[in-house]
Structures are given as structure tokens and as C-alpha cells.
Amino acid sequence: MTLKIAIVGCGKIADGHIEEIQKMPERARVVAVCDLELLMAEQIAVRYGIPSHYDSFDRMLDVEKPDVVHITTPPQSHLFLARRAIEAGAHVYVEKPIALNLSDVRRLIELCTAAGKKMTVGWEYNFDPPAVEMRRLIGEGVLGEPVHVESCFGYNLSGPFGAALLGDGSHWVHRLPGKLFHNNIDHLLNKIVEFVDDEQPKVTATAYALREKRFGDARDDMLDELRVTVQGARVSAYGTFSSHARPPGHFLRVYGTKNTLHVDYTSRTVTLDASPKLPSAIGRVVPAFDQALSYLREGGKNVARFARSDFHFFSGMNRLFGLFYDSITRGAELPISYRDMIRVAWMMDEIFRQAPQEKART
Template structure:
């Protein structure tokens, strides 16, 4: 936080949900000056106690309202399963707390709209945990786009999100337990993962509800394991009328397993590789004659070499950890609270991501569940 922020009172932070991701939040909050974790909460007291013991935290609680009443946090990080995000976030907002909600922001777009509307009416800050949007190379990409490198805005985008499935860890629990909480989400496995890849596209769209065409299926690998409900191969076309198009690919089978984003403008293009933490500029104009054969490889080699030194520099500064994007997003969110800085993620971008996901899961349900199954939003009338 800025020096000016340190002169103010300490920002009091609470965490609701003490599973694995809560450790990442606590670790990054601990890195930030000018704030303190005053309480954590989980309906399973042992989980809350363990997080409390691992980090310098004042107290732990079992009930959200108990946390809010006794710890009196200024803001709350919600790291519970997605189906509880709406109710917990609404409670925190009604108590006057700013809210950071892990991805996916909500289960349904109508819930996202309701939460954002409530926050705006109360003059509170709210954001989504799209921390991949704030990794070092992604921030460099955003600056280039804002500076006009692409020309006249994105013409086309491609977002790839690979996911390797095995019998161990999170995927193993999902495959082995037919009652696992992820299976109860409209999009099941996809619902808990793809928001990162969709948010990359949503950032550069201007239409609130673009056209979406989705196709998904269960891979032969999962079918060989006896799985028929989980969709792990997804292809999506997203389009704004007469403006921007995008492809989104989620795959557990494609190799290499990419976490990549490509964006093409009227002048130039960019390729972001999250795994390699590289950003490559694609020159729009071609060189004359044989120069097009020799010069571009040299330019690409030079860019990758510069990326190497940039990454080494960030590593030496101890800011090249897996959750560096989360740290940056949390800091930016806290600045928006303390200093009145702009929201790190515009509200319309959060809603747009949720609407695209709604459209994807609606189409998948119509195509892949039994003929009588229909997608429904129980909070369609939420205020």
C-alpha cells in the first residue's frame, strides 16, 4: 500500500471459507502493508482453526454473522464453494463490508448483477477473483492494447485453457465422489474453472450480452474411467455483431496443455503465454520479398530472449511466484477502497463474464442432458 495509506488506520480483513485457496489469500494479504486479518470463518470449525494457527490472525469463527459482529472487518474475502457466494456476499454487503469474491463470482449472472447493484447502492467496493488477469505479462499486454498497439481494437481473440485430469488431487475427488459439490454446479467441472479464460475475452468486448455458440463433450479418457456426466472438452464461439469475434477452448486432452491468449487487431497482434509468462508482439505488416522469411524469426528470437531477462528480473525481485497476480489484484482492490482508485475489474466486465458462462451452460444442458432437462436460474428475480 502507499505511504499515505499507512498513515491511516489499519484495514481490517476477514476471510470466509478456509479451504486450500484461503491459504493463498492469507499469504498474499500478509505481504501487503497497512492491513490485518482480524478473523476467519468456516462452518467446519477445525478448518477455521487450522488457518488461524498457520497465519497471524486474531480469531476464528464458525458463523459469518459472528465474524462480522465480533471482528468487524472492513472487507471480506469469500473463498467458499461458488453456490454460497451470493448469499455470503450479500450478507457482508448488508453489514457494510467491501467484498472480494473468488472465481467464479456467482453461479448465475442475475446474482452477479444483484450483488453489484447492492454494492453500488451502498457505496461499497466489490470485485471478482480473476487474478490471472493481473500476472506480470498480462499487465504488459493490457498496457500495449490501451496504447493502441493493436490498431482499432481487437478484431478477433483466441483463449485456450488446458486442464490435466488425473486420479489424484482435486480431479480425483471429483471423479470418485458422485455427490462432490462441483457436480451440483450448472457447468460442473467447467463452472469452477473456465471463468479465467472467459474473463480474458470479456475484458475486450463491448457488448453486454454477446452471441454465444457452445459445444462440449466428455472425452474418451473420462469415458474409459466410467464418467459420463463431466464435460471436459469445450469449444465456444463468441461474437459481437459486426465487430469482434472470439474462440474459447477448454481441453483436458490437447497437448501441449495451453494457458494462452491471442488477440488480433487491425494493425498488429499479441500472444500471451501464461505458463511461460511471455508476451510476443505479432507484426501486422509483412516484410518485402525474402526478408519475410528471415527477419521475423530474428524478431521472435529477440522477443523471447528479452522475456527471459524480464522474468529473471522479476524472479530476483521475489515477485515471480504462482500467485503474483492475486497479490497485485488484492493490492489494487485495497487501493480502490483506501485511496479511491478505480476498480481493478470494471463491474460490467464481471457481469459480462457471468452472462457468457450462463449462455455456455444453458446450451450444454440442452444438448447433453436428457431431453426434459432445462437450464433454470432460481435467482432470476433477485433484486
């Protein structure tokens, strides 16, 4: 069965969605795109050869009757659009964050369950090759029992997306309850819940801004540094979101009873910390070479992937799409559980309660 896919929201991320879907023509094809700005929908349809484009979401649903709707709009519209898509008989793929708060996430899950439809969320990094390799090593017992996790996600406010929101005080990010954090810390927290299995662990959040306040509007209220501690019954975690640390990092460290594992999502490497195996001072010399060999092997794997045309930016997104589509057509398990969606949404609510953005201006 080839699924009919419709996409609403024709910003930059929609390009990535379309490109990855077009790599799996036996599973799915994009039949239509929609945007409030008809010109946006038209230009993406022309560039990718998509048959139809709309500026009315309801009309697209009525005419195209898609099997799956990908929602790639700003988060404020996710609840409304996902609800309409589900009511029209479609499954939904929602870009992160799913919705603005835990209550809305629960509502969408309830709607999907009642309608017999499925939903997933754009946590594509959890399906990148390094994440897959990490789970393989853990499954083989290399790590032992997880004890502690460090999750880090860096953001460059000088980059194209950062410059856009700092250049416009009315940018939609400034209207989110958690502003910059709200649009990004899914990537921080969804890695933590894989190891901290508690329903509602103890969460402590500290947030602040390192930027100079110079606009006199909502941009000055936006916090840009966040630290989160999570204490579960068996595993603890520390999360860092930083807009100023350079280079911007995106990594996960998992401390286990046998080994400590480092997953770098930027360089796409998975390494184990080397430990001294020889006595005296020589034992402190060897681990650096062991570590260097580990990175050399990881680099070799990446070269091999590149040679196979299997080293591309959205490889995790492609894998997530495939798993989600299989859950629809073959009855396979959802790639991301509703339980994890709820737990991440709960953590985000708790973080924004402890670090409210409206108190940022002094």
C-alpha cells in the same frame, strides 16, 4: 488506513489470499478466518498467525466487524455469504464465479450499490505481469485495432484438483449447473470481454466429454471439452477450454490491424508474431530468429523479476487486492467493472443453456 480482513472458507485458495495480504501490512491485515469445519479454520489460523478463528460466519461478522470479507468457499454459498457480509457493513471480494447465474450476480451488485459497499471478483490472471504488459503495448498502439481474440484455458484432470473431483461423485463441483466449466471458464471469458465490448454478443457453444464413462454417477455427466465462439459488432473471439490437450495451455492471442500479440500466462511472456521483412526465401528464415529473440528477451525479464523477488505465483492476485483496497480507502475506480461481471455472467448462462450438463449421459 489499514483494512481489517476476514476470510470465510479455509481451503487451499485461502492460503494464497492470506499470503498475499500479509505482503501488504500497511494496507490490510487478516483479523479472522471462518470455516464450517472449525479444525480447518484453526489450522490455517495457527499456520499464519491469525488472531481469531470461527465456525460461525455470523458470529465472526458480529465480533470482528471486518472492513472486507474474502469469500473463498464453493460457489453455491457465494450469494448467501456475500449478502450477509454486505448487510453487516463489509465490502466483499468473491472468488470466481461470483454466483451461480446472472440473476444472482445482479442481486449482489444491487445490494452493494444500495449499501454503499464495493465488490470485486477473483480474476487475478488479468492482473498478472503479462496482462499488464499487454495493455501497455495496446495503449501504445502497437497492436492497432483489435480484430479477433483467441482465449485458451487448459485443465489437468490428473492434477490434484482434477483427481479430487473425479475421485468423489459428491464433490461440490458436480453440483454446479455448469460443473467443471462453471468453476473455471471465468478465466476464459473475462479475457474476451476486454475486447468484445458488446452487451450481449452472439455466443455459440459446443461441449462434450472425451473421458470414458466408468463411474455410473454424476462424474460421468461432467463434460470436459468446451468450444465457444463470440461474435461482436467489431471484434470476434474464440474460446477453448480443454481437459485433454497437453501441455495444459493458458494463453491469449489478440489479432490486430498492425500486429498479432500472444500472451502466455503460464510462461509469463508477451510476444508479437514476427513477419517477413525480406524478399524471397530468406524472408521466411529470419522470422524464426526474431521470434526466438523475443522469447529470449521475455525470459530475461522474468529472470530480472525473480532476482527482485517479484516473480511469484500469485502476483496478479496481489495486484488485484491492492487495487481493490485502494478503491475502498482512496475512492479509486474498481479494478473490475460491474458491467464486465454482468457480461461474463450473461455469457456463462448462455453457454450452459446451449450445452446443458444434464444431457451429457447417454
